[in-house]
Amino acid sequence: xxxxxxxxxxxxxxxAPLPNGSGSAVTAPRRPWALGLGLCLLAALLALLGLxxxxxxxxxxxxxxxDPVAAQIVWDIRAPRTLGAWAAGALLGLAGAVAQGLFRNxxxxxxxxxxxxxxxxAVALTLAGFGVSLFALEWLVxxxxxxxxxxxxxxxxxxxxxxxxxxxxxxxxxLAGVVVGMVLGAxxxxxxxxxxxxxxxxxxxxxxxxxxxxxxxxxxxxxxxxLCVCAGVALAKxxxxxxxxxxxxxxxxxxxxxxxxxxxxxxxxxxxxxxxQTGLIAFVGLVAPHLVRALIQTTHGWLLPLASLMGGVLLxxxxxxxxxxxxxxxxxxxxxxxxxxxxxxxxxxxxRAP
Numbered sequence: 001x002x003x004x005x006x007x008x009x010x011x012x013x014x015x016a017p018l019p020n021g022s023g024s025a026v027t028a029p030r031r032p033w034a035l036g037l038g039l040c041l042l043a044a045l046l047a048l049l050g051l052x053x054x055x056x057x058x059x060x061x062x063x064x065x066x067d068p069v070a071a072q073i074v075w076d077i078r079a080p081r082t083l084g085a086w087a088a089g090a091l092l093g094l095a096g097a098v099a100q101g102l103f104r105n106x107x108x109x110x111x112x113x114x115x116x117x118x119x120x121x122a123v124a125l126t127l128a129g130f131g132v133s134l135f136a137l138e139w140l141v142x143x144x145x146x147x148x149x150x151x152x153x154x155x156x157x158x159x160x161x162x163x164x165x166x167x168x169x170x171x172x173x174x175l176a177g178v179v180v181g182m183v184l185g186a187x188x189x190x191x192x193x194x195x196x197x198x199x200x201x202x203x204x205x206x207x208x209x210x211x212x213x214x215x216x217x218x219x220x221x222x223x224x225x226x227l228c229v230c231a232g233v234a235l236a237k238x239x240x241x242x243x244x245x246x247x248x249x250x251x252x253x254x255x256x257x258x259x260x261x262x263x264x265x266x267x268x269x270x271x272x273x274x275x276x277q278t279g280l281i282a283f284v285g286l287v288a289p290h291l292v293r294a295l296i297q298t299t300h301g302w303l304l305p306l307a308s309l310m311g312g313v314l315l316x317x318x319x320x321x322x323x324x325x326x327x328x329x330x331x332x333x334x335x336x337x338x339x340x341x342x343x344x345x346x347x348x349x350x351x352r353a354p
Contacts, residue, residue, distance in 0.1 A: 032302040035295055039309040043086055046316045050082035053323045084213030084277065085319040085333070086312040087221040089284050091274040093311015094228055096285030097292075097304050098267045101239035102260070103173060109286035110271040113173070114180030118156025119149035119275040121188045124202055128195035150272035156180055157268055208281040208334020210319050217277045224273045229305055231266050235259060236300035243300075281334045283341020284311050284318075290348070 095110035163176035241249035288311035
């Protein structure tokens with residue numbers, strides 16, 4: 001079904017705060033750093049809660065540290081998982097902001113253009129080649145999965161761009177992304193059927209989980225995330241120029257061709273790294289930039305790091321709920337983000353309906 005027309009990011013409607021129920025604008029902080037500070041404090045609070053959530057529900061952290069065995073569990077399992085959930089969400093939030101700015105469409109997300117399907121296919125091929133479980137890999141093999149997911153995501157995005165003949169036609173771009181995603185998804189299923197040993201780990205990969213993130217994976221995501229945020233801020237003026245239109249960006253003297261390549265690589269690197277460690281987690285990359293723009297009007301120089309912080313908070317909160325709601329059982333965090341994110345978008349559509 002053809003997606004409804006949406007305002008481009010250069011227009012006032014794209015950056016205006018959401019109306020509230022009375023018709024007046026939502027009050028937004030006047031300084032971007034205030035929102036950033038609030039998101040950091042909220043992330044710290046959620047991280048403390050995450051350290052205390054286990055199979056028996058929420059436990060006081062100070063009691064856990066008094067028990068050496070419990071303290072070891074917190075340090076080896078809960079701490080890297082909690083911080084890893086934030087890091088993966090930050091990568092997805094940044095990737096979503098880059099995708100929406102690059103393609104000038106608020107419906108774009110890291111997975112819409114086939115990057116997730118490409119990463120999944122690369123991971124499936126890697127698993128079939130190694131013949132080992134996805135979540136029982138040592139650090140070097142985990143790095144290999146990240147590299148495979150990165151290559152797969154880059155290849156899928158480039159294939160989408162080639163089929164769409166650039167990014168000028170939004171509808172063609174979205175349709176190309178759907179086609180690439182479906183074809184690569186079918187190939188992933190074929191690989192899984194050809195190598196039945198990969199069926200269980202690929203199911204976990206498709207549902208999304210932060211339960212197997214360790215310190216090495218956290219360090220890798222943190223390093224890639226810092227690199228991506230710095231690169232994104234450096235390329236923010238390009239996204240600002242593109243938001244004003246193709247002709248305006250060219251009149252500013254921006255070398256669009258190489259800068260687009262840099263943005264695509266940034267998008268694929270952030271998406272591929274997060275996907276390789278957590279699997280497919282939906283809606284975080286799409287919703288995080290929307291929430292930032294609903295709270296504050298700013299340029300991409302602030303939007304990218306703020307969307308990254310918002311994505312970290314969203315996935316951290318979702319991971320906390322996934323562990324706590326049905327403890328000792330656990331809901332796949334990708335399922336929870338899909339339900340919550342879909343509900344948010346439906347609510348947003350209802351509020352904006354005439």
